Amino acid sequence: MALSTTQLQRFHAAGANFSCSAKTTTRSHFLTTARAKIQCRCSAIAIDAPSSLTDVAGIRWGSTSLQGAREEMEDDLVIRSDGLDGFSFAAVFDGHGGCSSVKFLRDELYKECVAALEGGSVLKGGDFEAIKKLLREAFGNADRKLLNWLETSAEEDESGSTATVVFVGNDMLYVSHVGDSSVVLSCSGKAEVLTESHRPYGSSKASLQEIRRVREAGGWIVNGRICGDIAVSRAFGDIRFKTKKNEMLKKGVVEGKWSEKFISRIKFNEDLIIAYPEVFKVTPGSDAEFLLLASDGLWDYMNSSEAVSFVRNQLRQHGDVQLACEALGRAALDRRSQDNISIVIADLGQTDWQNLPLQQQNFVYELGQALATIGIVSVGIWMSSLLSF
Structure with a gap:
């Protein structure tokens, strides 16, 4: 479906363009053929965002939530256009240990952001330092309210829950990010990853910072998990790593996780998990096509370049953002994703999808990679045969 001339003229960047150099992720995205097939219960749900929504400058939204091989659906997503003059709000929440924190944050985080940003006037003002400060305050307020609610809960x-939020305007977008969901911007088919996961393992700069922060707070990491328990280092809730850290230690002794002698040496200085977001400002260039926000249920099974290529080809075929979103979620399930999956796509309204040529370079690249892999395997077999003599 071709976009109108008016839509194509919208969303041109103001000031410096955002550089769309390619980035790669460090996660493994290839599954062995021996892996057992998982029976998944799934549903595709558009939440607060019908495909026809064109609230800001012709931007069109699509969204889907899929339940994979999990007992409970702990993901959620929100797209809202009310309350923030000139900007739309979109968020993906990835819960753990139950869905109550996600349900609480779905409305509360939005309210805190709207109040802090004065209904969007601060965003329109463009003072990034002020925006960053206010968003961090909003996230902190939402976390304190959630912790208080969890503490007073009968059970x-x-x-x-993690939370990754984007504010999309006519010529600017802001990202406020806690956890391991990711935001990717497609620029002429090149995937630009705008966020880095807050996980306490790996060798990236972000991971090393998280590992150091957790240890300085008095925590420890076992097999990439804080206190051998949780694999994200920034999140909302998680009361046992914040206001009930000492109770968590005593409970661990009862459960046989560690000894009294071990916990006698532990001294907590700060919270082990924090809801302090990284905040980014992005000025999309004229080559910016769409924004892709998704939980790690997608990214653990499909890298950013693959996802962008998939969505582009979908939009080229039919131009329907909602259909493209749902197809992307199903593709992740087809790759045996065991996690819940939530996806939001924002078509920025300046690409003529009907007349966009197919991406042939991806096939050539993938063929080259396949041939290189075959070559490496062949050399390995040859060397092994020589060593056997």
């Missing part, structure tokens, strides 16, 4: 609730 013991140790749930938590």
